Structures are given as structure tokens and as C-alpha cells.
Amino acid sequence: MxxxxxxxxxxxxxxxxxxxxxxxxxxxxxxxxxxxxxxxxxxxxxxxxxxxxxxxxxxxxxxxxxxxxxxxxxxxxxxxxxxxFKRLDPMYRLQFADSRRLEPTADQAAMQQEIARVFPGRESTYQRFLAREGKRFARLYSCLEQPCHTLGSMFSLRLLKALPHLAPGKSLYDLLSGYFTDPQLSLSFTFQAKYLGMSPWECPGLFAIIPYIEHHFGIYHVLxxxxxxxxxxxxxxxxxxxxxxxxxxxxxxxxxxxxxxxxxxxxxxxxxxxxxxxxxxxxxxxxxxxxxxxxxxxxxxxxxxKRFSCSTFMLYLGVDKLYQIPHHTIVFARDYRKNVEEIFNGGSFSQDFSFYVHNPSITDGSLAPSGQSAVYILVPSSNLRGSVDWPHEAVAIRERVLDALESRGGMPDLRQHIVAEKMLTPQDWQDEYSVYAGATFNxxxxxxxxxxxxxxxxxxxxxxxxxxxxxxxxxxxxxxxxxxxxxxxxxxxxxx
Ligand SMILES: Cc1cc2nc3c(=O)[nH]c(=O)nc-3n(C[C@H](O)[C@H](O)[C@H](O)COP(=O)(O)OP(=O)(O)OC[C@H]3O[C@@H](n4cnc5c(N)ncnc54)[C@H](O)[C@@H]3O)c2cc1C
The missing domain is CATH 3.50.50.60 (FAD/NAD(P)-binding domain)
Structure with a gap:
């Protein structure tokens, strides 16, 4: 240039x-x-x-x-x-309330076997998902590489060709449950709406390109x-x-x-x-x-x-023990849909919530002393338009999150091993990190x-x-x- x-x-x-x-x-x-x-x-x-x-x-x-x-x-x-770069395989663990665990991998043959292991008889539509969503990705991603700053750009040949792939009127969950009829398996390919801070039942179906990207290209950690x-x-x-x-x-x-x-x-x-x-x-x-x-x-x-994404409640814990759990684990609420609705309806912090545990010390020894661990916990929560009074409720919410980590997160004695800690609430995202309404995904x-x-x-x-x-x-x-x-x-x- x-x-x-x-x-x-x-x-x-x-x-x-x-x-x-x-x-x-x-x-x-x-x-x-x-x-x-x-x-x-x-x-x-x-x-x-x-x-x-x-x-x-x-x-x-x-x-x-x-x-x-x-x-x-x-x-x-x-x-x-x-x-x-370190390619993660399996990519992450998904843990359901009935204690089923799925460990998705970007190795497609292995993924089909993994679906068959956890959801027997439901594996056959995986290849169809990859083939169709691959086409959607090819058409749509090139539009995201363009400026889109003039009305004319909306009528470019590239965008016109992408139109049939926009899946208007369909949510991500609607679209993906066309491939995966088991609700938990559907969730395994739609929870990614949270990467945009959205609900799978509201996120436009075209974002099926996100699970496709994971399953086709894999995901990486950086040492x-x-x-x-x-x-x-x-x-x-x-x-x-x-x-x-x-x-x-x-x-x-x-x-x-x-x-x-x-x-x-x-x-x-x-x-x-x-x-x-x-x-x-x-x-x-x-x-x-x-x-x-x-x-x-x-x-x-x-x-x-305007509509904004959800926020996140965060705990960063230095732990004097290395828990044998994967690099990434997503633990679903017992009633995931209710939890999502509570986040986006702006009510109080859910009784039954989903959370994500990042345990990178299991693959990267540079983040904590040997045999110890730098654990990060993310709990999707409503942004500051919701009704949670973070300055007053944060301490009690922290206790509930630690209870959940001890009972469902594979870290049964966590409290005894915390030696360093930082907590970050949606209010802190706004006040310390200049994020409007604490809406972490904009x-x-x-x-x-x-x-x-x-x-x-x-x-x-x-x-x-x-x-x-x-x-x-x-x-x-x-x-x-x-x-x-x-x-x-x-x-x-x-x-x-
Ligand atoms: C908890 C969390 C987890 C996420 N996980 C992922 C993930 O796994 N993968 C992924 O791809 N994305 C993820 N994201 C989303 C996204 O990738 C990151 O939020 C990303 O850092 C956003 O980049 P940005 O360039 O938009 O802005 P920011 O990272 O917000 O940077 C904006 C900068 O502007 C500065 N600034 C603001 N006001 C002023 C001012 N007045 N003067 C000077 N400087 C100012 C800020 O201090 C900040 O440094 C995550 C986000 C969050 C919050």
C-alpha cells in the first residue's frame, strides 16, 4: 500500500x-x-x-x-x-448440571466420537454443521474485513452474496438446534453467544460462524x-x-x-x-x-x-495448589435458559448461575510458582442497567461464587488455598476500566x-x-x- x-x-x-x-x-x-x-x-x-x-x-x-x-x-x-502459541486440544470442557461432560476438539473425527460418547446416536449431524456453516463463514467473514462505512458498501457484490447466509429472524439457538436436537448438545454449540455478551436465544443466527470457527480453526493460548x-x-x-x-x-x-x-x-x-x-x-x-x-x-x-452486552463478575485467585482441571471449563447452570433470561432481564444475581473457570497453569508454567495456580473465574451477569447493587452485594456474591466453585467447579477445598485475590464487578468495569454501563462486550x-x-x-x-x-x-x-x-x-x- x-x-x-x-x-x-x-x-x-x-x-x-x-x-x-x-x-x-x-x-x-x-x-x-x-x-x-x-x-x-x-x-x-x-x-x-x-x-x-x-x-x-x-x-x-x-x-x-x-x-x-x-x-x-x-x-x-x-x-x-x-x-x-499453544493450540488447545481438547479446546475446553463443558460441564452440565447432570454431571455429563463434553470435551470439544477441533479434530473433527475425534469430535464426532466425543459427541457419540456423551450423546450417543447424535453425532451424525456434526459433519452437516461443519459443511453448511463453513459456507456461511466463507461468505460472511469477508464482509467483516471491509469498512462498511458507506451505504454503497451495503450493496456491494460481496454483501449481496452474503445475504442468504444472514439467517434473518433466526436466533443462534434456533439455527443450531436444526443440527443438534438434544438441548444440551445444542447448548454446546450456542453458549458461544456469551463471547458477544448475548443470549443464544437472541443472538442472530449468523453467529453460527463462531462455533464453526472454533471447530474448524481451533483455539489458542499464548504462553x-x-x-x-x-x-x-x-x-x-x-x-x-x-x-x-x-x-x-x-x-x-x-x-x-x-x-x-x-x-x-x-x-x-x-x-x-x-x-x-x-x-x-x-x-x-x-x-x-x-x-x-x-x-x-x-x-x-x-x-x-441502545442495546448493550451483559457484564461479568470476575475473581482472580492466586492458589497455592494446582487443580487438575482443564485449561478452560464452562459449568452450566441447572436451568441455563432461566439464568440467561435473568441476566438480560436485569434482575438480581441468579441463584443458579453458569460460570467459566480459566486454569491456565495446567498448560503454562509461567503464570504461577511451581505447583501453584493463577485461576480466573468469570460469571456472566447483568450490566449496570440491571438491579444488582454491586458495591453492597459483591461480598455476598463472592461467597456464592466460591461455594459454586467448591461444589461444582472441581476445586472442593478452594477457600483454604487462596493466597492472593482480586475481585472485579460490573461497577468496577465501569469505574476502573471506563466501560460504559459495565457492558464488557460493548x-x-x-x-x-x-x-x-x-x-x-x-x-x-x-x-x-x-x-x-x-x-x-x-x-x-x-x-x-x-x-x-x-x-x-x-x-x-x-x-x-
Ligand atoms: C472478561 C472479558 C473476557 C473476554 N474474553 C475474550 C476472549 O476470550 N476472546 C476474545 O476474542 N475476546 C474476549 N473479550 C472481548 C475483547 O476481546 C476485549 O474486551 C478487548 O480487550 C477489547 O479491546 P478494545 O480494543 O475494544 O478496547 P479495550 O481493551 O477496552 O481498550 C481501550 C483502551 O482505551 C483506554 N482509554 C479509555 N478512555 C481513555 C481516555 N480518556 N484516555 C486515554 N485512554 C483511554 C482504556 O484504558 C483501554 O486501555 C473479553 C472481554 C472481557 C471484558
């Missing part, structure tokens, strides 16, 4: 989206400065350290590794020499934690000449009407640039960094009407908030302003966020 004119680009936030754009634009000859309010890079993909224990703050599943490889290559770097990716992106950006400022919160965009001229930092300094990229959580940025009265479509009042991915209808990478409300990250096109999740960084970089360096 040829650069028409070197530009000065300012980036708000050093999360995965901002870092991707920074390292690519640096490589393409732009003068890039990144302003990050936290003392470290990575955003929700940062590292947490408690004594000798190291945790990923957020992402733990790396899917579509090829997208990561591509963005590093665009920045002139080789991800394979910077990071050590040292997925936060290493952000660390290496920052290093690559620096070697491409990008200037990274930590502990540098941005107070506001510097505007001249609707044209963005630069940034005003919290310390009052004005920084001027040709283009500004916003990686801060989209809805947080719109409500906090843009002066009142400027925005129409995404004003605070309009944002209040704007929901319903049809009215996708593609052209999602905040665009060339922001439609302000000039010389670009958006990257999970709240923008193509959507939440690391591969699509990396893609957003690449799209924004392309729009800046090769404007149409």
Missing part, C-alpha cells in the same frame, strides 16, 4: 484495537502518538499481577489466529517469532497469557516509531465544529493531529470525550436507548447494531475521526477488533 502523504495520527487508548492501528500506521510512515490513561497497555487485554501470580484481565480464548498473524505482518513483524499479544503489539509499534504515552488520560476531543483537530489531555495540554482514532470504549468515549450537544446519532440520550450485536448500522470505522458523526475496538464495526472479540484496527489504518492511508 502506498502512502499518499505522511499524516500525524493521535490514538486514544492502547487496547487491542488502538495498538493494531498504531503499529500498522507507524509501519506505513505516519507519525503516531498513543495516549493511554492506564499505567500499562492492553486495555481489557492487559495483565494483572498479584504477587507471584499473573492473570489475563479479559480475553483468554484466541480464535482466528490468522487475523492476528495478518495484522502483525502488516506492521512488518512475525507473530510466530514474537509470541509462543504468558493473551496479554502478551498487546505487549508485543506495543513493542512492534515502538519499533515502527510510534510514541506511546502511559498514564496519559485524554479529557476531550479538540473540536472545530464537527472537525476533530486533536486532543485535550487531562493535564490541560492540547495535542494537534491530522486524524484521531478512538479506541476507548465507544459509548464511554461518546459520553465523556465529546462536548455536549455535538453528537446526534450517538448522543448520551440516544446511547441510553454494544450488542443485534441486526440494528451491525455492519453499516454499527458505529463506523470512519466515524460518521465527526470529521477526521476514526473508531476501532469492540464497540465499532466489525464487532467485539479479538479477531474482529484487530480487523477494525486494520480497516481504520487502511482508511487513513488509502482514502477512497
Amino acid at each position: 502506498t502512502l499518499q502523504k505522511a499524516r500525524r495520527v493521535l490514538i486514544v487508548g492502547a487496547g487491542p484495537g488502538g495498538l493494531t492501528a498504531a503499529m500498522i500506521l507507524g509501519k506505513r510512515g505516519c507519525e503516531v502518538e498513543v495516549f493511554e490513561k492506564q499505567p500499562q497497555v492492553g486495555g481489557r487485554n492487559a495483565r494483572i499481577t498479584l504477587g507471584d501470580f499473573h492473570f489475563d484481565l479479559g480475553p483468554t480464548f484466541l480464535m482466528l489466529k490468522e487475523v492476528l498473524d495478518k495484522v502483525f505482518a502488516e506492521a512488518g513483524a512475525d507473530s510466530g517469532s514474537l509470541l509462543q 504468558g497469557g493473551l496479554n502478551r499479544i498487546s505487549g508485543q503489539m506495543a513493542a512492534t509499534a515502538a519499533s515502527n516509531g510510534v510514541r506511546l504515552h502511559l498514564n496519559a488520560p485524554v479529557r476531550s476531543l479538540l473540536l472545530d465544529g464537527r472537525r476533530v483537530r486533536g486532543l485535550i489531555l487531562e493535564d490541560g495540554r492540547e495535542i494537534h493531529g491530522d486524524e484521531v482514532i478512538i479506541n476507548a470504549d465507544f459509548a464511554h468515549a461518546m459520553t465523556n470525550l465529546v462536548p455536549p450537544g455535538v453528537l446526534r446519532k450517538y448522543s448520551p440520550e440516544q446511547l441510553a436507548k 454494544l450488542a450485536h443485534n441486526f440494528s447494531q451491525m455492519l453499516y448500522l454499527r458505529p463506523r470505522n470512519r466515524f460518521e458523526e465527526l470529521e477526521h475521526c476514526y473508531l476501532v475496538g469492540g464497540g465499532t464495526h466489525p464487532g467485539s472479540g479479538l479477531p474482529t477488533i484487530y480487523q477494525s484496527g486494520l480497516i481504520a489504518a487502511n482508511l487513513i492511508t488509502a482514502p477512497d
Whole structure:
């Protein structure tokens, strides 16, 4: 790609989206400065350290590794020499209330046998799922690689060809139960809606591409934690000449009407640039960094009407014992659907809840002292639009989560072995990590908030302003966020 004119680009936030754009634009000859309010890079993909224990703050599943490889290559770097990837096989354990356990693998013959082991007689439709969803993936994923910032892009040949695969009117659960009639087996291919912070009964059916991606490409861990990716992106950006400022919160965009001229930092300094990229959580940025009265479509009042993902209650536990449970385990509530409805209806914290346990020390010895473990627990919960009073209820909820881990999570004596701990509630996601309404997976991915209808990478409300990250096109999740960084970089360096 040829650069028409070197530009000065300012980036708000050093999360995965901002870092991707920074390292690519640096490589393409732009003068890039990144302003990050936290003392470290990575955003929700940062590292947490408690004594000798190291945790990923957020992402733990790396899917579509090829997208990561591509963005590093665009920045002139080789991800394979910077990071050590470990393909997980089996990918994870799914644990049902009746004590059945399924361990999905991306080895397709082995997966068919695994289905036959746990759901005898139900294995035959697996190949049909792979064949049909493979076609949907081939048509749809290429649309997610495009900017989708003009109405014309909605009528591109690529998108028109994808239309029959959008499965309008069908939820992910509807679509997948067409292959898997056993409800628990259906759940094994639809719980992935939670990766978008959505309910399988509401998430559009086209997201059947997510379980397909897992089963076709597999999932990866990165030695040292997925936060290493952000660390290496920052290093690559620096070697491409990008200037990274930590502990540098941005107070506001510097505007001249609707044209963005630069940034005003919290310390009052004005920084001027040709283009500004916003990686801060989209809805947080719109409500906090843009002066009142400027925005129409995404004003605070309009944002209040939008749909957002669920949130997560988190425990990061340093444990002086290594539990013999898999790298990833998902433990389903007895009544999964009721739990999901309670999360999205914004009621109290469910009595009967699902949770996810990350036990990476079982495959990666670098995260805790030998024989010990850095355990991360994620409980999907309602975002701050729900009725839980987190500051008052968090301690009691922590006790209930520890009870569940001891009774259902394979860690019967957990409390006796906790030597380091951090708890994070939806309120903390908002207050400490600048996540609007604590909605950890951003704007929901319903049809009215996708593609052209999602905040665009060339922001439609302000000039010389670009958006990257999970709240923008193509959507939440690391591969699509990396893609957003690449799209924004392309729009800046090769404007149409
Ligand atoms: C608990 C959890 C688990 C997840 N698991 C997975 C997973 O397994 N796989 C997956 O693919 N995805 C996962 N995700 C989703 C997604 O990949 C991550 O949330 C990702 O880190 C989001 O990246 P981002 O670029 O959108 O923004 P962020 O990571 O939120 O980065 C935004 C940055 O902007 C900074 N910022 C905000 N305001 C300002 C300001 N005013 N001035 C300067 N800087 C500012 C923030 O400090 C932050 O560093 C998970 C998310 C969470 C929360």
C-alpha cells in the first residue's frame, strides 16, 4: 500500500484495537502518538499481577489466529517469532448440571466420537454443521474485513452474496438446534453467544460462524497469557516509531465544529493531529470525550436507548495448589435458559448461575510458582442497567461464587488455598476500566447494531475521526477488533 502523504495520527487508548492501528500506521510512515490513561497497555487485554501470580484481565480464548498473524505482518513483524502459541486440544470442557461432560476438539473425527460418547446416536449431524456453516463463514467473514462505512458498501457484490447466509429472524439457538436436537448438545454449540455478551436465544443466527470457527480453526493460548499479544503489539509499534504515552488520560476531543483537530489531555495540554482514532470504549468515549450537544446519532440520550452486552463478575485467585482441571471449563447452570433470561432481564444475581473457570497453569508454567495456580473465574451477569447493587452485594456474591466453585467447579477445598485475590464487578468495569454501563462486550450485536448500522470505522458523526475496538464495526472479540484496527489504518492511508 502506498502512502499518499505522511499524516500525524493521535490514538486514544492502547487496547487491542488502538495498538493494531498504531503499529500498522507507524509501519506505513505516519507519525503516531498513543495516549493511554492506564499505567500499562492492553486495555481489557492487559495483565494483572498479584504477587507471584499473573492473570489475563479479559480475553483468554484466541480464535482466528490468522487475523492476528495478518495484522502483525502488516506492521512488518512475525507473530510466530514474537509470541509462543499453544493450540488447545481438547479446546475446553463443558460441564452440565447432570454431571455429563463434553470435551470439544477441533479434530473433527475425534469430535464426532466425543459427541457419540456423551450423546450417543447424535453425532451424525456434526459433519452437516461443519459443511453448511463453513459456507456461511466463507461468505460472511469477508464482509467483516471491509469498512462498511458507506451505504454503497451495503450493496456491494460481496454483501449481496452474503445475504442468504444472514439467517434473518433466526436466533443462534434456533439455527443450531436444526443440527443438534438434544438441548444440551445444542447448548454446546450456542453458549458461544456469551463471547458477544448475548443470549443464544437472541443472538442472530449468523453467529453460527463462531462455533464453526472454533471447530474448524481451533483455539489458542499464548504462553504468558493473551496479554502478551498487546505487549508485543506495543513493542512492534515502538519499533515502527510510534510514541506511546502511559498514564496519559485524554479529557476531550479538540473540536472545530464537527472537525476533530486533536486532543485535550487531562493535564490541560492540547495535542494537534491530522486524524484521531478512538479506541476507548465507544459509548464511554461518546459520553465523556465529546462536548455536549455535538453528537446526534450517538448522543448520551440516544446511547441510553441502545442495546448493550451483559457484564461479568470476575475473581482472580492466586492458589497455592494446582487443580487438575482443564485449561478452560464452562459449568452450566441447572436451568441455563432461566439464568440467561435473568441476566438480560436485569434482575438480581441468579441463584443458579453458569460460570467459566480459566486454569491456565495446567498448560503454562509461567503464570504461577511451581505447583501453584493463577485461576480466573468469570460469571456472566447483568450490566449496570440491571438491579444488582454491586458495591453492597459483591461480598455476598463472592461467597456464592466460591461455594459454586467448591461444589461444582472441581476445586472442593478452594477457600483454604487462596493466597492472593482480586475481585472485579460490573461497577468496577465501569469505574476502573471506563466501560460504559459495565457492558464488557460493548454494544450488542443485534441486526440494528451491525455492519453499516454499527458505529463506523470512519466515524460518521465527526470529521477526521476514526473508531476501532469492540464497540465499532466489525464487532467485539479479538479477531474482529484487530480487523477494525486494520480497516481504520487502511482508511487513513488509502482514502477512497
Ligand atoms: C472478561 C472479558 C473476557 C473476554 N474474553 C475474550 C476472549 O476470550 N476472546 C476474545 O476474542 N475476546 C474476549 N473479550 C472481548 C475483547 O476481546 C476485549 O474486551 C478487548 O480487550 C477489547 O479491546 P478494545 O480494543 O475494544 O478496547 P479495550 O481493551 O477496552 O481498550 C481501550 C483502551 O482505551 C483506554 N482509554 C479509555 N478512555 C481513555 C481516555 N480518556 N484516555 C486515554 N485512554 C483511554 C482504556 O484504558 C483501554 O486501555 C473479553 C472481554 C472481557 C471484558
